Amino acid sequence: MEYKVEAHRIMSISLGKIYNSRVQRGGIKLHKNLLVSLVLRSARQVYLSDYYSGVCLNTQHVEAKEWELMDSNQEKPLTPAPEESLSPSTDCNQNPVVPEDPEVQHTSQAVEDSTDLHSVYSKHQAEEESSSEDSTTDVSLTSSPVTCESQCEAKGAEVSSSDCEADANPATVTEGNSQQPPKAHSCSNRKRTAEKTASNDSPVKRTKVTSSNSSEEEAEEMDTGNVSNLITIFGSSFSGLLTKESSEPEAETEDSDSGSGQICCDQMLKNLNPWSTAIVAF
Amino acid sequence: MEGDGGSEFRQWCLSQVKGAIDDDVTEADIISAVEFNHSGELLATGDRGGRIVIFQQEQESKALPQSRGEYNVYSTFQSHEPEFDYLKSLEIEEKINKIRWLPQKNAAHFLLSTNDKTIKLWKISERDKRPEGYNLKEEDGRYKDPTSVTTLRVPVFQPMDLMVEASPRRVYANAHTYHINSISVNSDNETYLSADDLRINLWHLDFTDRSFNIVDIKPTNMEELTEVITASEFHPLQCNTFVYGSSKGSVRLCDMRAAALCDRHSKLFEEPEDPSARSFFSEIISSVSDVKFSHSGRYMMTRDYLTVKIWDLNMESRPVETYQVHEYLRSKLCSLYENDCIFDKFECCWSQDDSEVMTGSYNNFFRMFGRDGQPGMTLEASWESSSPRCPLRPWRVCAGSRRNDDEIGVDCLDFSRKILHTSWHPQDGIIAMATINNLYIFQEKLN
Numbered sequence: 001m002e003y004k005v006e007a008h009r010i011m012s013i014s015l016g017k018i019y020n021s022r023v024q025r026g027g028i029k030l031h032k033n034l035l036v037s038l039v040l041r042s043a044r045q046v047y048l049s050d051y052y053s054g055v056c057l058n059t060q061h062v063e064a065k066e067w068e069l070m071d072s073n074q075e076k077p078l079t080p081a082p083e084e085s086l087s088p089s090t091d092c093n094q095n096p097v098v099p100e101d102p103e104v105q106h107t108s109q110a111v112e113d114s115t116d117l118h119s120v121y122s123k124h125q126a127e128e129e130s131s132s133e134d135s136t137t138d139v140s141l142t143s144s145p146v147t148c149e150s151q152c153e154a155k156g157a158e159v160s161s162s163d164c165e166a167d168a169n170p171a172t173v174t175e176g177n178s179q180q181p182p183k184a185h186s187c188s189n190r191k192r193t194a195e196k197t198a199s200n201d202s203p204v205k206r207t208k209v210t211s212s213n214s215s216e217e218e219a220e221e222m223d224t225g226n227v228s229n230l231i232t233i234f235g236s237s238f239s240g241l242l243t244k245e246s247s248e249p250e251a252e253t254e255d256s257d258s259g260s261g262q263i264c265c266d267q268m269l270k271n272l273n274p275w276s277t278a279i280v281a282f
Numbered sequence: 283m284e285g286d287g288g289s290e291f292r293q294w295c296l297s298q299v300k301g302a303i304d305d306d307v308t309e310a311d312i313i314s315a316v317e318f319n320h321s322g323e324l325l326a327t328g329d330r331g332g333r334i335v336i337f338q339q340e341q342e343s344k345a346l347p348q349s350r351g352e353y354n355v356y357s358t359f360q361s362h363e364p365e366f367d368y369l370k371s372l373e374i375e376e377k378i379n380k381i382r383w384l385p386q387k388n389a390a391h392f393l394l395s396t397n398d399k400t401i402k403l404w405k406i407s408e409r410d411k412r413p414e415g416y417n418l419k420e421e422d423g424r425y426k427d428p429t430s431v432t433t434l435r436v437p438v439f440q441p442m443d444l445m446v447e448a449s450p451r452r453v454y455a456n457a458h459t460y461h462i463n464s465i466s467v468n469s470d471n472e473t474y475l476s477a478d479d480l481r482i483n484l485w486h487l488d489f490t491d492r493s494f495n496i497v498d499i500k501p502t503n504m505e506e507l508t509e510v511i512t513a514s515e516f517h518p519l520q521c522n523t524f525v526y527g528s529s530k531g532s533v534r535l536c537d538m539r540a541a542a543l544c545d546r547h548s549k550l551f552e553e554p555e556d557p558s559a560r561s562f563f564s565e566i567i568s569s570v571s572d573v574k575f576s577h578s579g580r581y582m583m584t585r586d587y588l589t590v591k592i593w594d595l596n597m598e599s600r601p602v603e604t605y606q607v608h609e610y611l612r613s614k615l616c617s618l619y620e621n622d623c624i625f626d627k628f629e630c631c632w633s634q635d636d637s638e639v640m641t642g643s644y645n646n647f648f649r650m651f652g653r654d655g656q657p658g659m660t661l662e663a664s665w666e667s668s669s670p671r672c673p674l675r676p677w678r679v680c681a682g683s684r685r686n687d688d689e690i691g692v693d694c695l696d697f698s699r700k701i702l703h704t705s706w707h708p709q710d711g712i713i714a715m716a717t718i719n720n721l722y723i724f725q726e727k728l729n
Contacts, residue, residue, distance in 0.1 A: 032625050035529065039563060039566065
C-alpha cells in the first residue's frame with residue numbers, strides 16, 4: 001500500500017515539475033522534462049498495476065475485442081498513439097467485465113508474468129483507489145516492449161522503445177493500465193485527438209546544411225510560450241490526464257467509485273492512449 | 283566509503299579562492315563553466331550572468347620555487363546577453379554553458395563560449411603600446427585645427443599600461459532549436475562541433491552563416507522521443523572521430539568519414555543495466571552528464587549521477603573501471619528527485635598524465651580516483667577549513683548524522699553546495715573547480 005502512496009506522490013511531484021518548467025526562465029528544457037516524464041510513467045505503472053494485476057484473463061481474444069473497440073472509438077489521426085496503448089497487455093486485458101472489486105485483483109497474479117522488473121515496482125497489494133486522479137488514464141501503458149511490440153508493430157509502436165528496459169516485464173503493468181482505472185477516464189478522447197494532430201504537424205526536415213540565417217523549421221516544437229494549460233504541453237497523450245486533473249479532480253473520485261465495470265471499461269477503451277513523453281509539445 | 287588514499291595519492295593544498303566570500307550570492311554570480319587553456323596559463327570561468335572572467339597564472343616566482351604561480355584576473359567581459367525569442371515567446375538565458383579554448387597560434391588567445399543558443403568566438407589580446415605623437419589629433423583624441431600645425435612629426439609607439447581586450451570575432455547563431463549542451467574544438471583546429479538535445483552541428487571556425495548537421499536523433503514523431511544527447515566531444519587526436527553521450531546512459535562513437543550524417547554510430551558503449559538496482563529513478567541516474575577523452579585518446583570517461591566510468595575505446599561492452607562517486611545517495615534518490623538535485627550535471631576531468639580522474643559531489647566535496655580500482659579520495663573545497671600549503675585531509679561519509687573531524691553523516695550533507703564544474707591543468711598538478719560562486723584552485727603538494 002505504501003508503494004501506491006509513494007507512486008502517487010512521485011506522480012504529483014513529477015507533474016508539478018513539468019508544470020513549473022513552463023514558467024522557468026530559458027524555456028522548457030527537453031532533457032529534464034523527458035526524464036521527469038519517464039519517472040511519471042514509471043510511477044503510474046506502479047500505481048495502476050494493482051488494479052489490473054488480477055484481471056489477467058484470456059489475453060488474446062479479449063485484446064482483439066478491445067482493439068476493435070479502440071479503433072472504432074479513435075479518430076484516425078491518432079493512429080500511432082492509440083494503438084500503442086492497447087498493446088501491452090498480454091495478460092491483462094481490458095476485460096469489459098472488469099471486476100468491480102479491485103481488491104480481488106492481486107498483484108501476485110500479475111506479477112507472475114512480470115517477473116523481476118515489475119515486482120520491483122509493485123510489491124504491494126493495491127486496492128482500488130479511486131482518488132488517485134493523477135493516475136491518469138492515459139498513461140496507460142508504458143508497455144513493455146515485449147507485449148507492446150507484438151501488438152503494435154503494425155501500428156507503429158511508439159515510445160515503447162523507451163520502456164525497453166522493462167524487458168522482463170510488464171505486461172502486468174500495462175494491462176493494469178489499460179484496464180480501467182477507476183478514474184480518470186473521462187478524459188475526452190476528442191481533446192486528445194486534437195492535441196495529437198496539432199503536435200504532429202511539424203514537418204521534420206533533416207537538412208545537411210542549415211543556414212544559420214534561416215528560421216528554424218522546428219520552431220513549433222518549442223512554441224509553448226502561449227500555452228496556458230497542461231494539455232498543450234503534453235499533447236494528446238496526456239490530455240486525458242490533464243483534463244481530468246485540472247477540471248475535475250473530485251469528479252474522478254466519483255467516477256472511480258462507480259462500480260460499473262462495463263462503463264468504466266468502455267470509458268477506458270475510448271480514452272486509451274499510449275503513454276508518451278511529455279515532450280510531444282517540443 | 284574509505285577515503286584515506288594515503289601515499290599512493292597526490293596530496294592537494296588549497297592555493298586560491300576567487301569570488302566573494304559571503305553568503306549573499308546573486309544568481310548571476312553562480313559559476314557555470316570552468317576551463318583551463320591548452321598551456322594552463324589561462325583559466326576561464328563563465329557565470330550565469332553571461333560574463334567570462336579569465337585568470338592568468340603569474341610566472342613562477344623565484345622566492346617560492348615549490349609552488350606554482352598564482353592566478354590573477356586577466357580579463358573580464360560580458361560574453362552573452364539575455365535574449366528574447368519573439369517568435370516563440372521564449373527567453374534565452376545568458377548563462378554560459380561551456381567554454382572551450384582554441385590552441386594558441388599567435389599572441390592572441392581565442393576561446394569559444396556558448397549559452398543555450400549562440401556560440402561566440404572571442405579574441406583576447408594584449409595591448410601594451412600605443413601610438414603617440416599624431417599631428418592632427420591631440421592625445422585625448424580630439425582633432426586639432428589643421429591651421430595650428432606648424433611642424434610635422436612621426437608618431438611612435440610608446441609603452442602603456444597593459445590592457446587586455448576581448449572582442450567577439452565570430453557569432454555562430456540560429457543553428458540550434460534546442461538547448462546547446464556541449465561544444466568541442468576539433469584537433470584540426472579548423473572545425474568544432476556544437477551539440478544540443480537532439481542534434482549535433484559541425485562548424486568551421488571561419489564561417490558563421492552555415493553549419494553541417496552531423497547527428498540528428500529527432501524522431502519524426504516527437505511522441506516517440508526516448509533519449510536526448512547530453513554531452514559530446516571530439517577525439518583529441520583523430521579529427522574524424524567524436525562521441526556523444528545520451529540520457530539513457532550510452533555513448534556513441536561516430537566516424538565522420540563513414541557518412542555525412544552520422545546517425546549510425548561506429549561504436550556503442552553501453553553497460554547492461556543491473557536489474558536488481560532498478561527503481562523509479564534508474565533512468566535519470568544513468569543519464570550521461572559528461573564525457574571526456576583521455577589525453578592519450580585511448581580511453582574515455584563518462585559521468586552519470588552516481589558513478590564515473592572509464593571506457594577503453596576498443597571495448598564497447600562494459601567500462602574497464604567504474605568508480606562510485608557517492609553511492610550513499612542511492613537510497614535517497616527520491617528526496618533528490620524532489621529537490622531537483624538528481625538532475626545536477628556533474629563534470630569530470632582527467633589528470634595531466636591520465637593517471638587520475640576527478641569529479642565533484644555535494645557538500646563541496648570532490649572525488650579523486652587513481653585509476654587503480656580503489657574507492658578514491660574525498661576532499662572538501664572549503665576556505666574555512668583549509669589553509670594554504672597544508673594538505674587537504676580526506677573525508678569519509680557515513681550513514682546517519684554523525685559528524686567528526688574527518689567523518690560526516692549523509693544526513694548532514696549540504697546539497698545546495700555542489701561542485702559541478704571542474705578542470706584540470708593540462709600539464710601540471712593544478713585543479714580548478716567551482717562551488718556556487720567561488721572558484722577554488724588547488725595545487726599538488728610537491729615534495
